[in-house]
Amino acid sequence: MLNEWLFIGIIFVLAPIFPIAALLIPQIIAPRKPDPLKNQTYECGIETVGESWVQFKAQYYIFALIFLVFDVELVFLFPWAVAYHQLPLFAVIEGILFILVLVAGLVYAWRKGALEWI
Amino acid sequence: MGDPVILVAKWLEQLLAGWGLSASQVNVVMTFIGVLVLAVFVLLLDIFMVWVERKVVARFQDRFGPNRLGPFGLIQPIADVIKLLIKENITPAGADRVVFNLAPIMALATVIMLWAVIPLSPTVFGSDVNVGVLYVVAIGAISTLGIIMAGWASNNKYALLGAFRAVAQVISYEVPMVISLMVPVILARTMGINSIVQAQSVWYIVMAPIAALIFLLSAIAELGRAPFDLPEGESEIVAGFHIEYTGMKFGMFYAGELLHALTMGGLFASLFLGGWRGPGAEAYPILGIIYFFIKAFFIYWVIAWVKYSLPRVRIDQMLNLNWKVLTPLALSVLIVTALLDKLLAGAPIVVYVLSLLAANLAILLTTSRLLRRYARSGRQRVAQPAPIATPERAVAISPKQNASA
Amino acid sequence: MTAMPILFTLVAALTLGAALLVVTTRNLVHAALWLVLALFGVAVFFVLLSAGFLAVAQVVIYIGAIAVLMIFAIMLTRRIARDAGPQVNPNWGWALLITALFFGGLVWMVFQWPGALATQPELNPALDTVQELGKALVSPGAYLIPFEVASVLLLAALIGAIMIAWERK
Numbered sequence: 019m020l021n022e023w024l025f026i027g028i029i030f031v032l033a034p035i036f037p038i039a040a041l042l043i044p045q046i047i048a049p050r051k052p053d054p055l056k057n058q059t060y061e062c063g064i065e066t067v068g069e070s071w072v073q074f075k076a077q078y079y080i081f082a083l084i085f086l087v088f089d090v091e092l093v094f095l096f097p098w099a100v101a102y103h104q105l106p107l108f109a110v111i112e113g114i115l116f117i118l119v120l121v122a123g124l125v126y127a128w129r130k131g132a133l134e135w136i
Numbered sequence: 137m138g139d140p141v142i143l144v145a146k147w148l149e150q151l152l153a154g155w156g157l158s159a160s161q162v163n164v165v166m167t168f169i170g171v172l173v174l175a176v177f178v179l180l181l182d183i184f185m186v187w188v189e190r191k192v193v194a195r196f197q198d199r200f201g202p203n204r205l206g207p208f209g210l211i212q213p214i215a216d217v218i219k220l221l222i223k224e225n226i227t228p229a230g231a232d233r234v235v236f237n238l239a240p241i242m243a244l245a246t247v248i249m250l251w252a253v254i255p256l257s258p259t260v261f262g263s264d265v266n267v268g269v270l271y272v273v274a275i276g277a278i279s280t281l282g283i284i285m286a287g288w289a290s291n292n293k294y295a296l297l298g299a300f301r302a303v304a305q306v307i308s309y310e311v312p313m314v315i316s317l318m319v320p321v322i323l324a325r326t327m328g329i330n331s332i333v334q335a336q337s338v339w340y341i342v343m344a345p346i347a348a349l350i351f352l353l354s355a356i357a358e359l360g361r362a363p364f365d366l367p368e369g370e371s372e373i374v375a376g377f378h379i380e381y382t383g384m385k386f387g388m389f390y391a392g393e394l395l396h397a398l399t400m401g402g403l404f405a406s407l408f409l410g411g412w413r414g415p416g417a418e419a420y421p422i423l424g425i426i427y428f429f430i431k432a433f434f435i436y437w438v439i440a441w442v443k444y445s446l447p448r449v450r451i452d453q454m455l456n457l458n459w460k461v462l463t464p465l466a467l468s469v470l471i472v473t474a475l476l477d478k479l480l481a482g483a484p485i486v487v488y489v490l491s492l493l494a495a496n497l498a499i500l501l502t503t504s505r506l507l508r509r510y511a512r513s514g515r516q517r518v519a520q521p522a523p524i525a526t527p528e529r530a531v532a533i534s535p536k537q538n539a540s541a
Numbered sequence: 542m543t544a545m546p547i548l549f550t551l552v553a554a555l556t557l558g559a560a561l562l563v564v565t566t567r568n569l570v571h572a573a574l575w576l577v578l579a580l581f582g583v584a585v586f587f588v589l590l591s592a593g594f595l596a597v598a599q600v601v602i603y604i605g606a607i608a609v610l611m612i613f614a615i616m617l618t619r620r621i622a623r624d625a626g627p628q629v630n631p632n633w634g635w636a637l638l639i640t641a642l643f644f645g646g647l648v649w650m651v652f653q654w655p656g657a658l659a660t661q662p663e664l665n666p667a668l669d670t671v672q673e674l675g676k677a678l679v680s681p682g683a684y685l686i687p688f689e690v691a692s693v694l695l696l697a698a699l700i701g702a703i704m705i706a707w708e709r710k
Contacts, residue, residue, distance in 0.1 A: 021163070023588050024163070025170065026263055028167055029171045029175070029251075030249060032171050033175060033244075033249050036175060036179055037388050040384055040388065043384070044222070044225055048221065048223055051224065052227075059229065059230070059290070074616050074617055078304050078616075081304050081307070083610065083702040084459075084699065085307045086610055087695050087698055089310070089605065089606045090602055090695055091692060092311070092315060093602060094678070095318060099318045100669070101674075101675025102477065102675070103325050105676065105679060107478060109679035109680065113474065114474065115692075116688070116689065116692045117467055117471055119692040119693060120467065120692065124459070126699065126700055127699065134452070135451055232571075266593060266671055267596075270597040270601060274604075277600055278605075284612055326669075
């Protein structure tokens with residue numbers, strides 16, 4: 019078990035090193051001439067107006083909320099799917115019941131119009 | 137054995153043990169070397185992918201693509217890399233430097249991490265961890281964070297908008313993707329990806345074609361490739377979350393996206409096309425690597441085909457497709473697969489496979505009927521005569537309404 | 542396994558340091574990113590405890606969903622990201638005392654449990670922990686009721702969230 023995770027642990031440490039190395043090389047060989055005009059943010063060609071901190075639609079938040087609920091339910095279902103072949107029919111019905119409750123949530127969000135992008 | 141990779145590994149192990157290392161130390165060093173070899177291989181593959189992508193798009197657009205440097209232009213990507221390395225890195229004014237530099241690193245590193253669980257052959261695989269499928273989802277979650285970091289740290293309105301669109305899209309499509317991933321898990325009775333490949337005496341695309349289709353669509357959406365490339369819609373938000381990145385930092389996003397596309401191809405091949413399975417792969421594992429990459433590149437080519445053939449969808453269409461089509465479809469496929477698997481537990485394999493296929497086709501037929509009806513009502517709604525600007529109408533509009541418009 | 546205590550100490554220091562920075566940093570987005578690091582540290586703890594499923598669930602749910610939700614919430618608000626007010630109020634001494642007492646109580650409670658210092662037997666490597674978890678979740682003798690209640694609870698959470706955030710009238 020831990021042996022399997024050893025590989026993943028090492029790849030988590032090693033994987034960022036390659037991009038970091040690739041980003042360090044330009045630090046040495048690339049020219050660096052910062053200029054206030056050059057460093058301006060690029061927004062479709064004209065000078066940027068106001069703060070970049072624009073306010074967002076609440077709709078993004080709603081989708082993140084719906085996603086969170088679905089995510090939690092689906093993670094619960096994975097152990098059920100793995101143990102599936104050892105389960106009696108009763109347990110299978112329970113799992114399907116669980117999914118149907120999930121569907122009820124989806125139907126509610128749909129009927130309420132929370133899935134519309136307005 | 138007939139397996140050079142294992143032979144080299146065995147020789148190295150004996151060499152290390154000869155130096156007086158204990159068994160667990162040898163294990164750690166061997167794993168370290170394994171990760172190093174895998175990561176270097178994947179990165180070389182990534183450089184090769186630049187050439188593949190450019191050639192593929194060129195052929196789709198009836199061009200030649202790079203053909204000057206080296207045979208078939210094979211050295212072109214090396215020249216690209218050198219060009220990116222000697223370009224100046226511009227950090228926009230007001231950017232959050234640390235987060236700004238961290239985001240491209242995460243973009244590429246997360247894709248390399250995905251390869252830890254993808255089996256290349258019966259003997260060459262990083263880790264058959266028993267939560268492999270969820271590990272893929274977890275890494276996807278971390279790369280989402282990289283997108284937000286890039287968009288926020290750039291101090292650019294368009295970058296932030298692009299990042300928000302990207303994240304809304306990725307998290308939405310993660311729902312059908314996770315559900316479709318559950319279908320192979322039910323069929324194979326395990327979450328380890330190598331175990332799933334081993335369980336596929338019949339490719340799962342035969343037993344679960346809808347789940348495969350949903351996985352492919354959500355993978356394209358997660359990649360942010362056309363027709364789901366709203367996060368970088370050029371005409372609206374310039375380039376999305378990586379608008380302010382220059383030189384090698386942009387290169388990281390580019391390389392990450394290309395490699396991610398191939399990785400999704402590899403995942404699809406492992407989960408639905410039997411991964412390294414093929415004639416003689418059990419006896420000669422080195423053949424498995426070849427089979428795996430043929431399948432992975434085929435799916436990559438399908439993704440590219442879709443990308444260069446279809447126009448971009450609107451954001452409401454993208455979300456409607458996800459929440460109102462793919463998610464209910466995936467849930468119904470999951471329920472049907474689960475029930476059939478239980479009911480046909482003792483049945484012969486042919487009956488089992490054929491009834492799953494028949495059920496999938498029936499669902500597909502019903503869905504296409506429903507979609508056609510929905511599309512017809514949509515067409516009727518759009519075809520309603522819209523108010524056309526005529527002189528009579530212009531009088532009817534009050535000045536107040538004009539101001540608010 | 543002499544490497545395990547070292548690894549544990551490193552990860553614990555990282556997690557606690559990140560958690561400390563969550564409350565001390567003034568930039569809200571930075572605070573959210575430090576929180577992600579702290580949550581990731583917890584996932585590593587789960588791996589060290591051979592609970593691989595909990596580790597990936599931690600990353601999928603806490604980093605993939607909750608942290609993203611928090612960052613969305615921060616972005617929805619305007620200009621409170623760079624808060625300039627004081628970070629403590631005059632009662633911080635009392636808060637520290639009560640927190641320390643609670644922590645001491647928790648430590649005391651854990652040591653009351655006889656299994657706290659005993660070395661746990663190694664898990665049977667042939668045992669698939671995820672499979673056992675799956676069986677436990679749906680068997681009537683174990684966690685069937687919590688499993689089904691959880692789905693209803695999540696449904697209620699979804700309905701509540703839509704009611705509060707979506708209802709405009």
